[in-house]
Amino acid sequence: xxxxxxxxxxxxxxxxxxxxxxxxxxxxxxxxxxxxxxxxxxxxxxxxxxxxxxxxxxxxxxxxxxxxxxxxxxxxxxxxxxxxxxxxxxxxxxxxxxxxxxxxxxxxxxxxxxxxxxxxxxxxxxxxxxxxxxxxxxxxxxxxxxxxxxxxxxxxxxxxxxxxxxxxxxxxxxxxxxxxxxxxxxxxxxxxxxxxxxxxxxxxxxxxxxxxxxxxxxxxxxxxxxxxxxxxxxxxxxxxxxxxxxxxxxxxxxxxxxxxxxxxxxxxxxxxxxxxxxxxxxxxxxxxxxxxxxxxxxxxxxxxxxxxxxxxxxxxxxxxxxxx
Amino acid sequence: xxxxxxxxxxxxxxxxxxxxxxxxxxxxxxxxxxxxxxxxxxxxxxxxxxxxxxxxxxxxxxxxxxxxxxxxxxxxxxxxxxxxxxxxxxxxxxxxxxxxxxxxxxxxxxxxxxxxxxxxxxxxxxxxxxxxxxxxxxxxxxxxxxxxxxxxxxxxxxxxxxxxxxxxxxxxxxxxxxxxxxxxxxxxxxxxxxxxxxxxxxxxxxxxxxxxxxxxxxxxxxxxxxxxxxxxxxxxxxxxxxxxxxxxxxxxxxxxxxxxxxxxxxxxxxxxxxxxxxxxxxxxxxxxxxxxxxxxxxxxxxxxxxxxxxxxxxxxxxxxxxxxxxxxxxxxxxxxxxxxxxxxxxxxxxxxxxxxxxxxxxxxxxxxxxxxxxxxxxxxxxxxxxxxxxxxxxxxxxxxxxxxxxxxxxxxxxxxxxxxxxxxxxxxxxxxxxxxxxxxxxxxxxxxxxxxxxxxxxxxxxxxxxxxxxxxxxxxxxxxxxxxxxxxxxxxx
Numbered sequence: 001x002x003x004x005x006x007x008x009x010x011x012x013x014x015x016x017x018x019x020x021x022x023x024x025x026x027x028x029x030x031x032x033x034x035x036x037x038x039x040x041x042x043x044x045x046x047x048x049x050x051x052x053x054x055x056x057x058x059x060x061x062x063x064x065x066x067x068x069x070x071x072x073x074x075x076x077x078x079x080x081x082x083x084x085x086x087x088x089x090x091x092x093x094x095x096x097x098x099x100x101x102x103x104x105x106x107x108x109x110x111x112x113x114x115x116x117x118x119x120x121x122x123x124x125x126x127x128x129x130x131x132x133x134x135x136x137x138x139x140x141x142x143x144x145x146x147x148x149x150x151x152x153x154x155x156x157x158x159x160x161x162x163x164x165x166x167x168x169x170x171x172x173x174x175x176x177x178x179x180x181x182x183x184x185x186x187x188x189x190x191x192x193x194x195x196x197x198x199x200x201x202x203x204x205x206x207x208x209x210x211x212x213x214x215x216x217x218x219x220x221x222x223x224x225x226x227x228x229x230x231x232x233x234x235x236x237x238x239x240x241x242x243x244x245x246x247x248x249x250x251x252x253x254x255x256x257x258x259x260x261x262x263x264x265x266x267x268x269x270x271x272x273x274x275x276x277x278x279x280x281x282x283x284x285x286x287x288x289x290x291x292x293x294x295x296x297x298x299x300x301x302x303x304x305x306x307x308x309x310x311x312x313x314x315x316x317x318x319x320x321x322x323x324x
Numbered sequence: 325x326x327x328x329x330x331x332x333x334x335x336x337x338x339x340x341x342x343x344x345x346x347x348x349x350x351x352x353x354x355x356x357x358x359x360x361x362x363x364x365x366x367x368x369x370x371x372x373x374x375x376x377x378x379x380x381x382x383x384x385x386x387x388x389x390x391x392x393x394x395x396x397x398x399x400x401x402x403x404x405x406x407x408x409x410x411x412x413x414x415x416x417x418x419x420x421x422x423x424x425x426x427x428x429x430x431x432x433x434x435x436x437x438x439x440x441x442x443x444x445x446x447x448x449x450x451x452x453x454x455x456x457x458x459x460x461x462x463x464x465x466x467x468x469x470x471x472x473x474x475x476x477x478x479x480x481x482x483x484x485x486x487x488x489x490x491x492x493x494x495x496x497x498x499x500x501x502x503x504x505x506x507x508x509x510x511x512x513x514x515x516x517x518x519x520x521x522x523x524x525x526x527x528x529x530x531x532x533x534x535x536x537x538x539x540x541x542x543x544x545x546x547x548x549x550x551x552x553x554x555x556x557x558x559x560x561x562x563x564x565x566x567x568x569x570x571x572x573x574x575x576x577x578x579x580x581x582x583x584x585x586x587x588x589x590x591x592x593x594x595x596x597x598x599x600x601x602x603x604x605x606x607x608x609x610x611x612x613x614x615x616x617x618x619x620x621x622x623x624x625x626x627x628x629x630x631x632x633x634x635x636x637x638x639x640x641x642x643x644x645x646x647x648x649x650x651x652x653x654x655x656x657x658x659x660x661x662x663x664x665x666x667x668x669x670x671x672x673x674x675x676x677x678x679x680x681x682x683x684x685x686x687x688x689x690x691x692x693x694x695x696x697x698x699x700x701x702x703x704x705x706x707x708x709x710x711x712x713x714x715x716x717x718x719x720x721x722x723x724x725x726x727x728x729x730x731x732x733x734x735x736x737x738x739x740x741x742x743x744x745x746x747x748x749x750x751x752x753x754x755x756x757x758x759x760x761x762x763x764x765x766x767x768x769x770x771x772x773x774x775x776x777x778x779x780x781x782x783x784x785x786x787x788x789x790x791x792x793x794x795x796x797x798x799x800x801x802x803x804x805x806x807x808x809x810x811x812x813x814x815x816x817x
Contacts (some may be wrong), residue, residue: 044646045367046653055657071727075523077505080728083519108510110522157775163510185774186508188767194325194590195643200775209656213641213663276396288659303667 009147030264032092036067037257042081044074048209048228048289052253053097055285056124059276064268066287070097075109076166078102086117090258092318095121098256102168104307108164109323115305118256121266122273123296123304128227129170130208130237131158132220134196137203142224142243143309145203146178153180157201158193160184164321165194167264168252171205171313172319173247174201174240196220207251208290226250233290252294252308254301270298330674334379335683343380344680346388348688352695353393354388358405358714359532359721360527362392366650378543378658383680385654389647390442391593391682391688393627395523398692398699399432401619402427403714405536409528410594410626412756413602415535416482417618424614427703432563432624433616438570439689440578443630446681448584454664465772468589471731471791472765475596475757477799478603482753485612487803492577493750496741497758500525505766508774511591518731529722529731530738534752536718537739541709561659563696564616572617576624579604583628588635591746593645594626595760599626603799631681638662674748759812 041058043049050072052101073081078101088094096118106114114156131142141147149156158174163186175182185192185201192204193211197219204211204220208231214220215234222237226249231241240247255273257266276282277295286293296304316322333617334340347369351530354365365388373381397418404419415432421430440625448456461809476494485489504524515521539586569812579601586597605621629645636642641662643649655662660670667674702710722735742752 040483044649045363045370045644047648048645051657054371055374058371073727075504075526075726075728077510077522079519080523080726109512110505128497154777163508183774183777185771187771191590191642194461194636194640195495195642196463198464210641213661213665216661217664219664231492271408289656 001246005190023240029201032268033064034065034094036069036094037093037096037269038062039068039070040081040085040232041070041071042074042078042099042101043072045072048207048291049097049253052080052125052285052289052291054275055282056097059279059282060272061316063272063275065186068095077108078105078283079110079205082111084115085256086113086258088258089260090260090304092257092261092269094258095269096179096256098254099105100251100308100312101251102145103305103317104164104166104169107313107322107324111241112243115309117259119259119261119266120298120301120305121255121269121299122277122299123252124273125253125254125276125291126227126229126294127207127209127291128225128239128250129205130211130225130234131170131174131205132196132211132215132222132223133203134199135221136227137221141224142245145223146174146245146304149178149180149182156184156203157183157185159187159195159201159204159206161188161206162190162317167205167207167251169315169319170247170249173249174245176319177245177247193220212290216262227292231290231292233287235297245306253291254296254305266298327671327675328513328679331679332674333384335679339606339619340380341683343376343384344387344684344687346692347384349390349682350693351388351391351393351694352395352398352688354399355407355411357717357721358403358407358536359397359718361528361572362388362396363407363408363595363646363650364724365392365572366647370650370654373654374514375655377765378655378660379680381658382651382677383652383684385651386677386681387684387687389651390627390630390684391691392647393630394438394442394688394692397438397619397623398431398624398695401434402432402699402702403536404539405714408532408594409531409760410598410652411622412531412535412595412600412628412753413482413535413622414619415624416602416622416753417605417614417616418613421597421619423575423618424700426562426616427700428562428696429616430619431699433568433619434688435691435692435696436564436569437576437579437620437624438627439685440576441583442627442630442685444577444580445587445628446614446678446685447631448581448802449631449634449681450678453639456584456588456635460590460636461640462786462788463589464786465768465775467786467792468592469768469772469783470789471586471589472596472761474682474796474799475600476762476765477796478599479754479757480799480803481603481606482599482757483751484607486749486751487752487807490754493745493752494754494758496745497755498762500530500755501759501762501766508576508770520728523726523728524736525759526722526725526728526731528725529735530759531756532718532722532735533735533738534742534756536714537736538743538746538752540715541739541743543707543711552636565777568616571654571792574628575608575617576620577623579624583625584632584635585627587632587645588627589621590636590642593633595757597629598622598703599757599760610795632702638666639664643757686721689727740804 041050041053053070085096105111125252158171196204336748350365354360360416396407397414399407400411400414401418418430479494480488525809566690583597586592609615633648637648643652722731
């Protein structure tokens with residue numbers, strides 16, 4: 001008798017384990033979407049990418065009529081998440097919250113595929129990189145800072161979020177412009193400014209949202225951003241272009257699905273994305289996070305990513321960060 | 325004074341109390357079940373906070389954080405499987421105590437020291453946050469390296485009497501941390517062409533496997549008649565006496581401050597603090613017998629981390645550990661930018677949060693205090709049921725860390741590794757310690773060398789580094805002396 005109880009218990013538990021698998025089989029082909037759409041985020045919970053993805057899915061869910069759970073598939077220099085979605089069934093129920101990271105991960109050798117393994121749904125937002133120095137630093141603006149780099153090759157230390165990341169690329173592009181040498185110090189995501197305040201590095205190359213609080217508290221000065229236009233939440237900060245430094249770099253974020261996903265599915269998701277990005281609530285959220293909402297439809301997004309791949313690939317090769 | 329009263333008025337509404345109770349409950353449950361962590365609980369509740377006002381949102385998540393940090397001790401003590409990495413050190417003495425029928429006492433000690441240290445850390449946060457934050461900024465890569473290096477000295481204390489075997493076990497752990505993309509240059513190491521290995525070995529999956537599977541094998545491989553018998557007919561639910569608590573008071577204060585300090589330094593966190601706390605406890609009890617101190621030490625250290633980690637999070641916007649990283653995100657979502665301005669512009673929010681922290685601690689104390697009577701009943705389950713359930717929960721937990729199937733294999737592998745290590749008399753705690761300390765040690769070592777452009781003097785430049793190196797030498801000398809003494813005693817007898 002006891003044995004039967006044990007057997008039943010084991011069955012119950014294994015049922016728990018395989019519950020997920022069973023559900024998938026039952027789904028027949030019907031109108032899209034009819035079950036939750038999983039959004040794979042490549043970074044950990046609480047990161048900027050994660051927060052934007054969660055806000056997005058929160059707003060998109062009532063439009064699509066199904067929940068859009070955000071699942072963090074981190075690690076492997078983004079290879080874990082991208083590989084997962086690439087290999088998923090192209091039925092629109094697996095979406096990846098993508099960014100430039102796809103391109104940098106490819107050139108760094110973390111993944112063996114590029115943007116052509118996916119189909120774009122839309123671009124959602126972009127953000128520039130910001131260069132910050134301590135509030136009492138001797139350089140008045142970015143030009144003086146570049147002059148200082150020129151005069152002191154190999155002395156200036158700029159902190160970034162990791163080798164081959166977008167913030168590193170921006171700093172390397174500045175180094176390239178100055179035709180001098182800079183010491184690039186890789187920190188974790190958004191951690192460089194602690195060392196900036198501690199005086200261990202001269203400048204940091206970070207996303208604006210990562211230094212905003214210190215900027216407002218007058219502990220650091222942001223001396224330039226890398227976008228074409230000034231950022232709304234920090235209107236007093238000039239762009240590199242304005243300062244006669246021909247560098248324009250933006251970190252874009254968007255949605256993509258595995259290649260082979262049918263057109264009608266992409267159209268449904270694209271329309272929902274458009275509605276979300278244009279909503280007041282999302283705009284307000286973007287202001288708070290110091291990111292810029294910037295919708296691009298699927299067709300244009302594919303072209304945009306292709307162009308960006310050429311540009312970023314060339315830049316990474318130039319600065320020696322490419323393994324291709 | 326008005327500010328403080330106002331803050332409590334803000335917090336003591338029915339809605340807020342419900343939020344705090346919900347948060348604490350989720351935290352305790354996620355902390356107590358092996359395989360589920362409070363970080364997962366926080367992630368689960370994060371979307372809910374989008375629709376709440378800022379103070380409520382943060383309070384809900386803080387409840388999970390504190391409840392989880394406290395609840396993590398439950399499965400450590402009762403089952404010998406840490407509910408969270410921060411509770412790994414609690415297993416070392418807690419589990420043997422519970423096997424001796426002192427589960428109630430151990431759980432009570434864990435709860436009281438957790439809450440005490442948590443409240444002390446909140447007090448520190450309220451009074452001296454800006455000063456602590458300023459000091460924490462002095463910890464550059466070289467200084468963090470020296471701190472982590474010091475952390476390794478605790479291997480002496482967790483080696484179950486055999487330091488050589490402890491060191492070997494520690495090195496095995498270090499070897500596993502080298503797998504995957506290296507933290508500085510992004511090179512793949514020791515992946516043998518297996519794509520999944522490029523993200524390295526997940527600490528949580530590895531730890532669950534290492535603690536849980538050897539036990540399951542051990543229990544299920546014994547005589548079948550044992551399986552159907554209940555483990556211990558009588559589980560004492562006796563709480564620790566006032567005298568015992570008095571005896572440990574000094575230790576609890578000391579470990580709480582260790583936790584606060586470690587929590588305030590970005591890039592460290594709960595597990596390191598807990599192992600240091602355990603080391604302190606062992607120094608106090610001298611012999612290798614499991615003692616209540618061995619529970620109070622790590623538990624006060626890891627709860628000290630909660631308030632400590634909030635210091636850099638609130639004053640600088642730097643998260644001290646994964647949980648505060650998510651909290652930081654929750655603040656940003658509501659347009660609150662952590663940093664010096666938060667204290668001047670949103671003082672009502674800050675004070676409300678302080679009040680909430682205090683109330684949450686009291687709620688967790690009550691909830692888990694009653695819970696202990698229930699938790700210990702777990703030991704009355706038949707082992708065959710209990711351990712199959714644990715195995716399933718661990719498998720789900722390992723998967724849920726990164727939603728990655730591969731981590732289940734990591735867990736199983738770690739389990740068998742742990743089984744054979746234990747079989748040949750190697751302690752597994754040093755392996756887990758090395759897995760915790762390895763990555764920050766390597767990262768900060770290399771980052772420091774990049775900063776100094778290859779000059780090793782950077783490691784000896786600051787008094788902070790010297791302090792930790794000297795402390796390490798102190799511990800090692802003490803260990804050698806103790807070993808020699810023990811050898812002499814053995815010879816004499």
